[in-house]
Amino acid sequence: MAAAKGRTSVTKEGKEHEEAGSASGAGTILWLIATGRACSRSALTEASGLSRSTVTERLAALFDAGLIEEAPEALPSGGRPARMIRLNTDFGVVLSADIGESHARLAITDLEPRILAEAVGTIDIRHGPVPVLGWIVEQFRLLLKRLGRRHEDVLGIGIGLPAPVDHEGGRVVGPSVMTGWDDFDIRAWLQRQFDAPVSVENDVNLMTLAEFRRFWPEVGQFLFIKAGTGIGSGIITDGRLYRGAQGAAGDIGHIQFTGEPAPLCRCGKLGCVEARAAGWAIARDLSNRGVEATTARDVIDHLRANQPEAVRLVREAGRVLGEVTADVVSVLNPSVIVIGGTLAQAGEDLLSGVRELVYQRSLPLATRNLTIAAGQSDIRTGLLLGAALLVIETQMRPETIERTIIRHQRSAAAGARRRRAG
Incomplete structure (x- = not known):
C-alpha cells in the first residue's frame, strides 16, 4: 500500500502521520472480516455504520496492503451475487513456541491459523532464558528457511510458558519451575532477534484461547x-x-x-x-x-x-x-x-x-x-495454535492494525533493499 504523497522533505513524525492516515479506520473493517461478522461490501457497510464510499476507501487500503482478498465463491443474495471478502491468511506468518520443563515445541502458522512447519527439541528450562531462547531463535530461522519465508513476513511471535506471566510486561513472575527466568525481559530479547511484536503468555491461557475460539x-x-x-x-x-x-x-x-x-x-x-x-x-x-x-x-x-x-x-x-x-x-x-x-x-x-x-x-x-x-484440542498442537491466535488477534485489533500495516510495509521495503544490495 503506497503511503500518502507529500513534500520531498518530510519529518519522521510527518511520515508516520501520512502512513497512518493511509490506513486510517481500516482496523474496524478488517476486524469485521477477520471475525466473520461481515464478508461482503454491503454487509460491511451495514455492520460498520459507515457510508458505502468510506467502506470502499478502507477496503482499498486493506487490499493494497495484502491483508484481504476476494474469495472465488460468491455469497447468495436477492439480486446480483456478492463477492465474498476474506482475510488473506498468507499475508504473514506467526512463530509459536510451547516451552515446557524438558521439551520445547515450535511451529510456524499462517493466519488461519494452520501449522505450516514445526519442530520439537529437548531443553532444560533450568539453564535459564538465554540458552533456551537462543535455541528457539535458531530453530525458528531454520523453519522460516525451510518454508522460503523471510523475517519481514513474521507478523509476530507467541510464547507459551509453564509459569505465572506478566502478559503486559512480557516477563515471568515468581516461577515455581523456571529457575533464572524471573523478571527476564523475554519480549525485548526476542524483538532484538526478529524486529517483530512478541506476546508472552502462560500455557493455560493459550490452551484456553485455542479451545474457546475453535470449539x-x-x-x-x-x-x-x-x-x-x-x-x-x-x-x-x-x-x-x-x-x-x-x-x-x-x-x-x-x-x-x-x-x-x-x-x-x-x-x-x-x-x-x-x-x-x-x-x-x-x-x-x-x-x-x-x-x-x-x-x-x-x-x-x-x-x-x-x-x-x-x-x-x-x-x-x-x-x-x-x-x-x-x-x-x-x-x-x-x-x-x-x-x-x-x-x-x-x-x-x-x-x-x-x-x-x-x-x-x-x-x-x-x-x-x-x-x-x-477438551477437544489436540494436546500436541493446542497450545501452539493458541499462541498463534493470541498474536493474530493482538495485531489485527482495530486499535493496532494501522501499526501492523505500517510495520509490514517498512519491513518489506527494507527486505527488498537488502536483496537488491546483495
Whole structure:
C-alpha cells in the first residue's frame, strides 16, 4: 500500500502521520472480516455504520496492503451475487513456541491459523532464558528457511510458558519451575532477534484461547481447566481472555485445602490443589504404593491398563478438582467448563468426580444450564495454535492494525533493499 504523497522533505513524525492516515479506520473493517461478522461490501457497510464510499476507501487500503482478498465463491443474495471478502491468511506468518520443563515445541502458522512447519527439541528450562531462547531463535530461522519465508513476513511471535506471566510486561513472575527466568525481559530479547511484536503468555491461557475460539466461539462465559503435570485454569468472559489485575487470574492449582494430610506442593506451600490432584502428585502417590510412575502420562498408561491404584487415585483427583471447580462456579458462573490436559484423557474416571462435586456444592441457578465437557484440542498442537491466535488477534485489533500495516510495509521495503544490495 503506497503511503500518502507529500513534500520531498518530510519529518519522521510527518511520515508516520501520512502512513497512518493511509490506513486510517481500516482496523474496524478488517476486524469485521477477520471475525466473520461481515464478508461482503454491503454487509460491511451495514455492520460498520459507515457510508458505502468510506467502506470502499478502507477496503482499498486493506487490499493494497495484502491483508484481504476476494474469495472465488460468491455469497447468495436477492439480486446480483456478492463477492465474498476474506482475510488473506498468507499475508504473514506467526512463530509459536510451547516451552515446557524438558521439551520445547515450535511451529510456524499462517493466519488461519494452520501449522505450516514445526519442530520439537529437548531443553532444560533450568539453564535459564538465554540458552533456551537462543535455541528457539535458531530453530525458528531454520523453519522460516525451510518454508522460503523471510523475517519481514513474521507478523509476530507467541510464547507459551509453564509459569505465572506478566502478559503486559512480557516477563515471568515468581516461577515455581523456571529457575533464572524471573523478571527476564523475554519480549525485548526476542524483538532484538526478529524486529517483530512478541506476546508472552502462560500455557493455560493459550490452551484456553485455542479451545474457546475453535470449539466454543459463541459461549460468552467459559472456563478451561488444564489437568496435567500441573493444574491451572483460563477464563473467558464476554468472549475475551480475562487475566486479572496482574495476569494471575485462574491459578486454581495453588488454592489450598487445609484438611489433613496436607502434602507439600512444588511451590513450597502445603495442601495446594496441585499437590493433591495434579499428574505429578498422582505419580508420587503411585510410587509410594510401589507402582512405578513419574509423569501424568505414566498415570494415564496405568489407568488404561486398569491398574486399581491408578483408577482409585484418578477418581479421587476428580473429586478434589470438583471441589475447587465448585468454588469457581460460585464466583464466575460460567456456562461451559472444559477439562483439558493429559489427565483429561482419563475421561469419566476424572470428569465424574468434577461433576459430582460441582452439582453437589453449587446453587441450582449456577448449574441449571452448565455444561462440563472434556477438551477437544489436540494436546500436541493446542497450545501452539493458541499462541498463534493470541498474536493474530493482538495485531489485527482495530486499535493496532494501522501499526501492523505500517510495520509490514517498512519491513518489506527494507527486505527488498537488502536483496537488491546483495
